[in-house]
Amino acid sequence: xxxxxxxxxxxxxxxxxGSAGAQSIDPxxxxxxxxxxxxxxxxxxxxxxxxxxxxxxxxxxxxxxNANTIDGAIYSVGLVRDAxxxxxxxxxxxxxxxxxxxxxxxxxYAPNGALLASRWPVNQLGMSRAGSHTTDKxxxxxxxxxxxxxxxxxxxxxxxxxxxxxxxxxxxDGEWGELTIVPDGTGTYDVTGYTxxxxxxxxxxxxxxxxxPIGSPLFPxxxxxxxxxxxxxxxVFDLDANGDPIVASRRLFMDGLTGAEGAFIDTLTGDFxxxxxxxxxxxxVVQGFNIPGPAPLTLAIASLSLAAARRRxx
Numbered sequence: 169x170x171x172x173x174x175x176x177x178x179x180x181x182x183x184x185x186g187s188a189g190a191q192s193i194d195p196x197x198x199x200x201x202x203x204x205x206x207x208x209x210x211x212x213x214x215x216x217x218x219x220x221x222x223x224x225x226x227x228x229x230x231x232x233x234n235a236n237t238i239d240g241a242i243y244s245v246g247l248v249r250d251a252x253x254x255x256x257x258x259x260x261x262x263x264x265x266x267x268x269x270x271x272x273x274x275x276x277y278a279p280n281g282a283l284l285a286s287r288w289p290v291n292q293l294g295m296s297r298a299g300s301h302t303t304d305k306x307x308x309x310x311x312x313x314x315x316x317x318x319x320x321x322x323x324x325x326x327x328x329x330x331x332x333x334x335x336x337x338x339x340x341d342g343e344w345g346e347l348t349i350v351p352d353g354t355g356t357y358d359v360t361g362y363t364x365x366x367x368x369x370x371x372x373x374x375x376x377x378x379x380x381p382i383g384s385p386l387f388p389x390x391x392x393x394x395x396x397x398x399x400x401x402x403x404v405f406d407l408d409a410n411g412d413p414i415v416a417s418r419r420l421f422m423d424g425l426t427g428a429e430g431a432f433i434d435t436l437t438g439d440f441x442x443x444x445x446x447x448x449x450x451x452x453v454v455q456g457f458n459i460p461g462p463a464p465l466t467l468a469i470a471s472l473s474l475a476a477a478r479r480r481x482x
Contacts, residue, residue: 190424191452197421200385201456204256208449211261212243216443217268218275218286218320218376219430219451221247223298226436231262232271235429235445236288242268242275253436255453266301268294272339273375273395273429273445274320278349279332282356284321288339291317293347297355305356309336312362315343320376320431327382327461328390330411336362337377340398342370344412368412373398375445376431380404381438381460393421395428395442402428402442402454422454433460 193201209231217232217240227247234240246259271294274286281298287306291314295305309318319339324330334347348361373396380391390407402422405413426447434441438457444450 191422192424193422193454194420196419197386197456201421201454203422203452203454204254206255206257206451206453209243209245209258209262209451211245211263212449214449215427215445216429216449216451217271217445218273219441219443220275220277220432221435223277223281223283226434229258229451230265230275230283231430231443231451232268232275232285233262235271238269240268240271242266242271242283242285249436254439254455255434255437255441266296267303269303270294272319273397273431274318274322274336275430276322276432278323278334278357280351280355280357286318286320286336288319289317291338293318293321293359295356300355304354305352307359309347309359309362312347312359313364314338314345314362315341315364320374321347322377322379322431324411325379325433325460328379328411329407329409333411335377335411337370337374339375340373342372342374344368344370344374346410346412365410365412368408368415370394370413370415371399372396372401372403375429376442378431378433378440379407380440381433381458384438384457393431393440395431397428397445400425400428400447402440433457435460 213233215235217235219231222228242265243262244265245262248257270287272286272288283296285294291310293307294303297304315338321336324333345364349357352358375395375397377394380387392405404421406417427445429445430443438459440454
């Protein structure tokens, strides 16, 4: 398979919409987990890319539109939550939030608040400073040895092996690796190295991935959850001591999808949220996971606030 099929005609898109209803949680997990298909977001152009919530504002969703193209952009939309904080819908049409050319399955915040975006097929990493709505820095990942083309990335959360490391994956042959980044003094980062982990090469045409909150039912060990774009599935993998997926541990979590793409864990509920590239361009919410612990950025801000309070008392 080549990714050229991603430039879909109207007939293909209509056919994919028709297949969206076949999705299901695998029976091994269905007793503890359920999903809600929220459908498409008004105002976000097809095709969907990465997905997350605004740093510090869990009620505003960010999602890529016109993914994989030079016209790509990031869009924002308000979220509607029920009494238990689970996402049940969108509060209105989305608006263009900022630049996002070539956006793909990876969209995540760095510890300093910069927004990092995977760029496919140009094999790049885009960075927007905290508060910025433009792409302030672009890093050529091919020059670092990243296999064409980089598609998604995420930081390992606290409590998991390899916490705070920045992991990456390439579509379609599934090279898995780790980027070394250091602050560049301007609000973005220099990427100073890349390490590939051949034993963790992933099948299924991997895209967005996230890390299952510790203690979630049926996950006794640290686990990664992955959108398998080409296979039309979501799968889970145990992690090794470096936070890399153990390929032989793969278990099917969800099937019957078309174009599973972005991935993130909701900070308020632990729900797994993913987008689809094609398949009607939808957002799906999976419930049943534990509420995650605080992100590294949240802990850093709390530590700074505590230190400042102590100085004032002194």
